Amino acid sequence: xxxxxxxxxxxxxILKDFYNWAYKLWSSFNLPFFILDIVFYLLITLAVAAFxxxxxxxxxxxxxxxAAKFQVRYGPNRVGYKGILQTVADTxxxxxxxxxxxxxxxxxxxxxxxxxxxxxxxxxxxxxPFGKGLIPADLNIGILxxxxxxxxxxxxxxxxxxxxxxxxxxxxxxxxxxxxISYEIPMVLVILSVLxxxxxxxxxxxxxxxxxxxxxxxxxxxxxxxxxxxxGNAEINRAPFDLPEAESELVSGFITxxxxxxxxxxxxxxxxxxxLTSAIATTLFLGGWQGPFLPPFVWxxxxxxxxITLLMWFRWTFPRxxxxxxxxxxxxxxxxxxxxxxxxxxxxxxxx
Amino acid sequence: MNKFPIEIEKGLxxxxxxxxMGPQHPSxxxxxxxxxxxDGEVVKDAIPDVGYIHTGLEKMFENRKYEQIIPYTDRxxxxxxxxxNLAYCxxxxxxxxxxxxxxxxIMRVILCELNRIMSHLLWYSAYGLDMGALxxxxxxxxxxxxxxxxxxxxxxxxxxxxxxxxxGFKYDLPKDFIYKLKNFISHFNDRIDEYEALLxxxxxxxxxxxxIGVLKKEIAISYGVTGPSLRGSDISYDLRKIEPYSGYEKxxxxxxxxxxxxxxxxxxxxxxxxRQSIRILEQAIDHLKDGDIMAKVPKVIKPAPGEIYCAVExxxxxxxxxxxxxxxxxxxxxxxxxxxxxxxxxxKEIVVGYKIADLVAIMGSLDxxxxxxxx
Numbered sequence: 001x002x003x004x005x006x007x008x009x010x011x012x013x014i015l016k017d018f019y020n021w022a023y024k025l026w027s028s029f030n031l032p033f034f035i036l037d038i039v040f041y042l043l044i045t046l047a048v049a050a051f052x053x054x055x056x057x058x059x060x061x062x063x064x065x066x067a068a069k070f071q072v073r074y075g076p077n078r079v080g081y082k083g084i085l086q087t088v089a090d091t092x093x094x095x096x097x098x099x100x101x102x103x104x105x106x107x108x109x110x111x112x113x114x115x116x117x118x119x120x121x122x123x124x125x126x127x128x129p130f131g132k133g134l135i136p137a138d139l140n141i142g143i144l145x146x147x148x149x150x151x152x153x154x155x156x157x158x159x160x161x162x163x164x165x166x167x168x169x170x171x172x173x174x175x176x177x178x179x180x181i182s183y184e185i186p187m188v189l190v191i192l193s194v195l196x197x198x199x200x201x202x203x204x205x206x207x208x209x210x211x212x213x214x215x216x217x218x219x220x221x222x223x224x225x226x227x228x229x230x231x232g233n234a235e236i237n238r239a240p241f242d243l244p245e246a247e248s249e250l251v252s253g254f255i256t257x258x259x260x261x262x263x264x265x266x267x268x269x270x271x272x273x274x275x276l277t278s279a280i281a282t283t284l285f286l287g288g289w290q291g292p293f294l295p296p297f298v299w300x301x302x303x304x305x306x307x308i309t310l311l312m313w314f315r316w317t318f319p320r321x322x323x324x325x326x327x328x329x330x331x332x333x334x335x336x337x338x339x340x341x342x343x344x345x346x347x348x349x350x351x352x
Numbered sequence: 353m354n355k356f357p358i359e360i361e362k363g364l365x366x367x368x369x370x371x372x373m374g375p376q377h378p379s380x381x382x383x384x385x386x387x388x389x390x391d392g393e394v395v396k397d398a399i400p401d402v403g404y405i406h407t408g409l410e411k412m413f414e415n416r417k418y419e420q421i422i423p424y425t426d427r428x429x430x431x432x433x434x435x436x437n438l439a440y441c442x443x444x445x446x447x448x449x450x451x452x453x454x455x456x457x458i459m460r461v462i463l464c465e466l467n468r469i470m471s472h473l474l475w476y477s478a479y480g481l482d483m484g485a486l487x488x489x490x491x492x493x494x495x496x497x498x499x500x501x502x503x504x505x506x507x508x509x510x511x512x513x514x515x516x517x518x519x520g521f522k523y524d525l526p527k528d529f530i531y532k533l534k535n536f537i538s539h540f541n542d543r544i545d546e547y548e549a550l551l552x553x554x555x556x557x558x559x560x561x562x563x564i565g566v567l568k569k570e571i572a573i574s575y576g577v578t579g580p581s582l583r584g585s586d587i588s589y590d591l592r593k594i595e596p597y598s599g600y601e602k603x604x605x606x607x608x609x610x611x612x613x614x615x616x617x618x619x620x621x622x623x624x625x626x627r628q629s630i631r632i633l634e635q636a637i638d639h640l641k642d643g644d645i646m647a648k649v650p651k652v653i654k655p656a657p658g659e660i661y662c663a664v665e666x667x668x669x670x671x672x673x674x675x676x677x678x679x680x681x682x683x684x685x686x687x688x689x690x691x692x693x694x695x696x697x698x699x700k701e702i703v704v705g706y707k708i709a710d711l712v713a714i715m716g717s718l719d720x721x722x723x724x725x726x727x
Binding site: 067070071072247251315316318324325 | 551554
């Protein structure tokens with residue numbers, strides 16, 4: 001018990017000690033140090049990848065359970081204890097299914113698109129602060145890096161829509177490009193107002209600026225938080241903003257032609273993005289991993305899952321927005337409000 | 353070799369393209385194909401292509417005896433089977449000059465209204481899916497299950513229950529039916545309020561349906577649109593009121609109408625119609641007296657030569673049956689007038705100029721049942 005507590009509270013120290021120990025061991029062999037660094041980076045990547053996959057599996061299960069609760073039914077409850085292995089079974093099914101390539105698709109782009117969608121969401125994990133000191137790399141341009149990388153995923157969606165050579169896919173891809181680009185602007189403006197308060201782009205500094213509950217940016221920036229949730233939800237194409245894959249209109253939008261593992265990559269990317277948006281919302285507005293009694297990592301997960309639940313609540317309650325309303329909503333309402341919010345924050349920071 | 357030759361035109365041009373919606377598409381609700389001429393996301397033309405599940409039902413009728421035809425009529429509009437049964441039975445009864453006993457009439461009304469609720473609940477849930485709201489379907493199915501259980505206890509069937517006979521009913525009501533019905537009526541009105549709060553009054557929903565797909569009065573009439581789709585355009589046309597059949601003249605209920613004829617109005621008409629159905633059911637319980645459920649019907653049904661048209665107000669509109677009899681055991685010709693067919697034909701008039709998302713909303717609001725269109 002004490003050991004677990006120790007590990008949970010002092011994860012960063014233990015990791016640092018381990019690194020120093022390996023460093024000493026390595027120097028006794030007189031080998032070049034860059035190999036050790038590469039090994040460590042690979043280990044971190046592996047850890048993040050493992051976390052990503054298992055986390056996505058759990059979020060999918062969680063989503064289905066939450067949906068079931070909203071819809072007065074049980075949800076998955078057959079495979080494993082309370083259906084916890086259902087998503088594992090589904091993944092295995094997707095892995096062993098035939099990978100269908102339609103005749104008229106643009107083969108190369110069609111093959112690359114799932115990776116173009118998935119890799120950016122994987123890369124963003126580089127700057128996600130899971131706990132005190134538990135951040136793969138605390139870049140000094142942290143949040144800017146997040147924005148730059150997430151902006152890339154639109155390329156993948158657009159090329160998936162184009163390469164499928166299917167009119168529904170094309171419409172889905174075009175919708176998604178328009179949507180992600182329009183909603184990036186209010187999102188950036190909201191993040192800017194947070195940055196004015198924190199004074200740094202670094203994830204660690206943003207969290208340190210919210211050192212007590214009263215300083216959490218959700219209380220300083222309530223409008224900003226709501227705007228961020230809406231824009232973030234639209235960024236990751238989830239209902240009520242799921243127009244690119246609107247089932248009743250476009251069959252499945254840009255993923256219509258995809259099957260098996262490629263489809264799984266889109267699915268994985270979707271749920272990873274859901275986690276990322278919630279994690280960033282936690283970092284920016286809810287004080288990140290900070291909190292009493294429980295270890296930092298646990299606090300981070302709890303807060304992130306709260307935001308995820310909120311987003312799921314939206315998903316299972318609202319009907320889908322129409323495509324032109326979506327654009328109007330972003331340009332006519334969200335962007336001006338975000339601007340006003342930014343200016344108000346700037347004045348606040350300057351004079352108070 | 354250049355695999356994908358790129359030709360750059362002088363100046364950007366856009367082109368219209370053909371989009372095939374269906375026969376397999378999530379929101380055509382069956383095997384309906386709509387050929388869309390699109391300009392980007394805007395629908396320029398919509399041509400419905402029907403006939404994918406044509407079964408030759410009307411031809412089949414000509415080789416069946418009159419009493420054998422009833423189960424076939426179930427299969428046209430399977431969501432409100434009893435309305436088709438009733439239209440057919442009424443027509444044959446009129447041809448034979450049979451007067452149906454009072455109790456059977458009221459039982460028919462009960463069954464018809466339960467079917468109407470069933471059908472509208474299914475429309476509500478499917479429409480929720482069309483609009484991208486995934487939760488309403490489960491809520492509506494919860495109550496639809498109760499209604500189906502009621503119908504099952506009454507007729508033995510759940511969807512296509514082949515309940516009516518020429519001249520009345522095969523079985524009487526089970527003993528606890530009235531109790532169960534009262535139980536259902538007591539809480540269903542609250543549930544309709546819940547549905548409205550969940551979907552119909554939702555701001556996103558209202559934005560997507562208000563002033564979308566406006567069906568003008570004249571167009572509606574000229575295309576023969578009936579049912580809630582017509583009443584949404586502020587035309588108070590309901591066969592139950594205008595040409596009462598099966599004892600509907602005894603019941604007090606309002607004909608629900610909309611104002612603008614847009615998609616939202618059609619939706620609201622359906623929701624209000626469920627409330628009216630509950631009103632009718634409440635009165636039906638009071639009207640229900642003991643008595644015969646079957647009139648005296650000859651063993652061999654041989655109507656005199658002649659023709660007859662009989663129509664009832666189904667959940668989708670005027671469900672009519674036209675029979676030509678040549679005096680034999682089998683009808684010479686039966687023509688079914690299905691409301692969905694006329695309602696679909698008006699699609700082109702109200703959908704042009706709207707977006708593809710609106711097309712789904714408009715088509716859903718017409719509440720089409722494809723087997724009824726193709727027959």
